[in-house]
Amino acid sequence: MDVLRIEGLRKSFGPVEVLKGIDLTVKKGETVVLLGSSGSGKSTLLRCVNFLETPDGGTITHNGVTIGRKSHNKTIYTPSELKAVRSQVGMVFQQFNLFPHLTVEGNVMLGLTRVRKMSQNAARKRALECLDRVGLADKAQAYPLSLSGGQQQRVAIARAVAMQPSMVLFDEPTSALDPELVGEVLNAMRQLAEDGTTMIIVTHELGFAYNVANCVVFLHEGRVHEKGAPHEVLVNPKTERMREFLASHTLFRIPEQVAAE
Amino acid sequence: MGSAMNYIWDFSAVWRNGGMLLDGFANTALLTATCLVLALPLGLLLALMRLSNARPLRFLGLAYVNFFRAAPALVLIVWFYFAFPVIIGVEMNAFEASILAIGLQSAAYMAEVFRGGMQAIRRGQWEAARAIGLSSADTIRFVILPQAVRQMIPVFLIRFAELVKATTLAGVIAYGETVYMANELSTQTYRPLETFTAIALLFFVLIFGITSFSKLLEKRLIAGR
Numbered sequence: 513m514d515v516l517r518i519e520g521l522r523k524s525f526g527p528v529e530v531l532k533g534i535d536l537t538v539k540k541g542e543t544v545v546l547l548g549s550s551g552s553g554k555s556t557l558l559r560c561v562n563f564l565e566t567p568d569g570g571t572i573t574h575n576g577v578t579i580g581r582k583s584h585n586k587t588i589y590t591p592s593e594l595k596a597v598r599s600q601v602g603m604v605f606q607q608f609n610l611f612p613h614l615t616v617e618g619n620v621m622l623g624l625t626r627v628r629k630m631s632q633n634a635a636r637k638r639a640l641e642c643l644d645r646v647g648l649a650d651k652a653q654a655y656p657l658s659l660s661g662g663q664q665q666r667v668a669i670a671r672a673v674a675m676q677p678s679m680v681l682f683d684e685p686t687s688a689l690d691p692e693l694v695g696e697v698l699n700a701m702r703q704l705a706e707d708g709t710t711m712i713i714v715t716h717e718l719g720f721a722y723n724v725a726n727c728v729v730f731l732h733e734g735r736v737h738e739k740g741a742p743h744e745v746l747v748n749p750k751t752e753r754m755r756e757f758l759a760s761h762t763l764f765r766i767p768e769q770v771a772a773e
Numbered sequence: 774m775g776s777a778m779n780y781i782w783d784f785s786a787v788w789r790n791g792g793m794l795l796d797g798f799a800n801t802a803l804l805t806a807t808c809l810v811l812a813l814p815l816g817l818l819l820a821l822m823r824l825s826n827a828r829p830l831r832f833l834g835l836a837y838v839n840f841f842r843a844a845p846a847l848v849l850i851v852w853f854y855f856a857f858p859v860i861i862g863v864e865m866n867a868f869e870a871s872i873l874a875i876g877l878q879s880a881a882y883m884a885e886v887f888r889g890g891m892q893a894i895r896r897g898q899w900e901a902a903r904a905i906g907l908s909s910a911d912t913i914r915f916v917i918l919p920q921a922v923r924q925m926i927p928v929f930l931i932r933f934a935e936l937v938k939a940t941t942l943a944g945v946i947a948y949g950e951t952v953y954m955a956n957e958l959s960t961q962t963y964r965p966l967e968t969f970t971a972i973a974l975l976f977f978v979l980i981f982g983i984t985s986f987s988k989l990l991e992k993r994l995i996a997g998r
Contacts, residue, residue, distance in 0.1 A: 562904060564900055564903065564904065591908075591909070595906050595907075595908060596906070598903060598904055598905065598906040599905065599906025600906075601904075602904075602905075603901075603904040605897060605900070605901065605904075607897050609895075609897035609898060609900065609901035610901070611898065611901070611902075611916055611920075612920065613919045613920050613923070622905065622907070622915060622916075623905035623906060623907065626907055626908075626911050626915065627905060627906040627907060671905065672904075672905075675905060675906070
């Protein structure tokens, strides 16, 4: 079954139409990478999936359930419906957004106790398992601000995964990190992908997209401009825009790797 | 000039009747504490109304805050004491009228402290809380307020100091707080200069103590960030 189906999604900020009718389907276990230059609408698209932004048009269907109720020409979303969607969709932010007043363990446990209504003990057990998956079980009692950026982002990943969501969204998860810390976060994400987690990732890490993604979607001016398997789209782009985009990412060296193989 | 030089300060009357001033001080403390018990929860409620998505709630919160911030405390006290009983037919003693006037006004000030503190929390915190499916109430209770209150404590202390001073206005409707008692004492002893000097010092020590503590906390909190 499709974990996510987006049809005709539109979103404007004031007079600026950021998304001009997006169609996208994500299957269970898939890793989809969204690419695009800044302003192409990729973050907005991601934030519409869990309704941090309210769409202006189109439909979003999670696990077969279309969200919102049509009333005249508007769609109405109830708070409880959105809460249910958000508890089923994990999100990892560029700025980590950990809760600084809670311990690492407390960060992971909050959603489990308040949203999943788990007991303290069960929540703690789950939190430690998830922290262990990202290699941070020994930091359970630390406070977020005492950790490196890479560690904080891995805690954020644990916090999202602990809810056992049907899908995890990543909004430029490595863009705020020092270069030497990017690898540990990408490794944790690759591990999730290999474990079969459904993921949508906005990133500029083309190497990661090439190696881990099942599908690469290139957005341009609010539309899906090009889409396909990474070894096709990233190596033999069909459109001029996509070629320009790849050329502007000078650190991307996949064609050479391909040549070496 | 000669007469000013010849004035002989004599605090003995103040010392002898110190009990009266102390009673006044106790009444000031009681009024302050009661007003605070009213103003803090009401202030939080008003702040939540002002941050609410529901337009009528936002409007009510804003109207309340604007009204009570604009009204002079003295006018409110007199109004609650004399006009309120006429309008709704409920008799109030000086203490009750003072609680309403000063407490309700203080709630407006506290609301702005709460609102400012919560709005100062980065948007990412609200989003992260929403993204894990927390309700609005849980977001505020477990994520926003614990962070905001920490930052708000110094401002709260300043507001507290202002509240202590505001309670002295209750004397105009004969509530026996410090200044009212001082006035009584000075008419009995013909020593107004000494009496008011004594309570000026008392208030200075108290208010200066509170604001200094607030500054100290503020430094600590900034250092601890």
